[in-house]
Amino acid sequence: MAFIPGGEFSRGRTYDWPDTKLIWYPTVLADDLPVRKITLSPFYLDVYEVTNQRYAAFVKASHHRPPYQWHGIEVPNGMEKRPVTNVSWDDAAAFCAWEGKRLPTEAEWERACRGTAEGGKYPWGNSAPTAKLAVFGLDSGAVDAGTKPMNYFGLYDMIGNVWEWTTDWYDRTYYEVAPETNPQGPSEGRYRVLRGGSWFDTPDTFLASSYRSWARQGERSPTIGFRCAASFPGTKTKTSARSVERVAR
Numbered sequence: 252m253a254f255i256p257g258g259e260f261s262r263g264r265t266y267d268w269p270d271t272k273l274i275w276y277p278t279v280l281a282d283d284l285p286v287r288k289i290t291l292s293p294f295y296l297d298v299y300e301v302t303n304q305r306y307a308a309f310v311k312a313s314h315h316r317p318p319y320q321w322h323g324i325e326v327p328n329g330m331e332k333r334p335v336t337n338v339s340w341d342d343a344a345a346f347c348a349w350e351g352k353r354l355p356t357e358a359e360w361e362r363a364c365r366g367t368a369e370g371g372k373y374p375w376g377n378s379a380p381t382a383k384l385a386v387f388g389l390d391s392g393a394v395d396a397g398t399k400p401m402n403y404f405g406l407y408d409m410i411g412n413v414w415e416w417t418t419d420w421y422d423r424t425y426y427e428v429a430p431e432t433n434p435q436g437p438s439e440g441r442y443r444v445l446r447g448g449s450w451f452d453t454p455d456t457f458l459a460s461s462y463r464s465w466a467r468q469g470e471r472s473p474t475i476g477f478r479c480a481a482s483f484p485g486t487k488t489k490t491s492a493r494s495v496e497r498v499a500r
Contacts, residue, residue, distance in 0.1 A: 252481060253405045255363045257293035261286055262361055263426060264461040265370040266377075282423040283461040289358060290432045296355060296363045297478035299396040300334040300408050300415065301346065307331075309346050316342070319471065332395040334413045334476040340443045340468040343416045343477040355480035357419040357444045357463070358434050364410070364447065364460045366403025372459050374402040374409060380454040385411035387458055389450045392473060410458050413476035414445040414466075421465035442467055449474035 263286035303318075303326040310317045310324050317324050318337035338346075340354075347353050355363070368374055373384075380387060386394050386408065397407040419425075419436025421444045436444070442465035448458040451474050456462060466475065 252295040252479075253298050253363075254483070255294050255296055255359070255404055257291050257483075259288050259290045260362055260365065261369055262289050262358060262461075263287060264459070266372060268456065282463050283426065285426060287426065287429070288431070289429070289434060291358060291362055292433055293483040294355070294359055295481040295483060296359070296404075296406060297352075297480070298401075298406055300413055300476050300478050301343075302332050302396050303327075303335045304331040306335040306338070306346060309349050313345075313349055315345060320473075334393050334396050334408070336393060336413055336473045336476050337471040338476065339471050340416050340466075342471075344418075347477075347479040350479060352479035352481045354416055354418040354477065356433075356435055357417040357446065358429075359480055360415065360417050360446045361460060363404055363406060364402065368403070368460070372461075374460060380410065380458050385448075385454075385458060386450050387411040387448060387452050387454055391450075393450045393476070409447055410460070411448050411452075412450055413447075414449045414464060414472075414474055415447045416475065416477040417444045417446055419444040421463070445475060 264283040265286055307324070307326050309315060318335060320337055321327065344354055364374055365371065366374055368376060371377055373380060375384060385399055393412050396412065399408060401407050402409055420440025421442040422437045422440060425437055445464040445466055448462070452458060457464070466472065
């Protein structure tokens with residue numbers, strides 16, 4: 252896992268989409284507004300999206316249901332290092348608990364994705380995504396985890412490859428009322444928040460660091476995967492954003 256320092260950051264979209272000001276579409280993509288400063292405690296986040304190989308160990312040890320495209324409990328040949336997909340929110344949460352971890356909150360995910368790119372559209376800044384930076388715009392599925400450059404915190408595939416479940420329920424207006432410290436999302440809802448975009452998506456909207464998507468908790472999709480988070484115990488002082496620590500699993 253990678254250590255994500257605690258502290259304050261600006262959450263939300265700081266730029267306009269091309270159709271933001273259309274009078275017949277007044278709420279277009281407004282769920283990532285207003286931009287607000289929030290404070291998070293430090294935490295850990297998986298460097299890679301959870302792979303089929305890693306998920307297979309969980310399936311075999313716990314007798315949890317496998318993704319439906321597997322050959323029973325066996326990962327298809329050549330797919331071992333690709334992100335596990337066709338897993339519901341409950342499947343993802345169960346795996347994280349099995350490893351002694353949890354899903355990240357939506358706020359934690361955005362903090363980890365952005366790094367120090369305050370106000371930037373993407374983790375690397377405002378330049379458009381390219382095939383060298385992220386996995387997107389494909390019709391053949393996800394690729395092996397970790398094939399693109401890491402972000403500031405040493406995380407791979409925060410943008411593209413597969414959408415990632417977070418622990419939060421989705422609420423379009425949540426940013427307006429969220430607490431300023433360690434927001435956990437609404438107490439209930441109909442959908443769970445997804446972040447990061449996928450191998451199938453186009454870069455104009457879905458791959459932005461601030462973009463919020465959602466899915467029903469039971470949905471299993473070839474575009475949805477996840478990674479796990481863990482809380483940092485006993486932290487009482489701020490840690491420098493330049494301090495990046497790798498933690499062995």
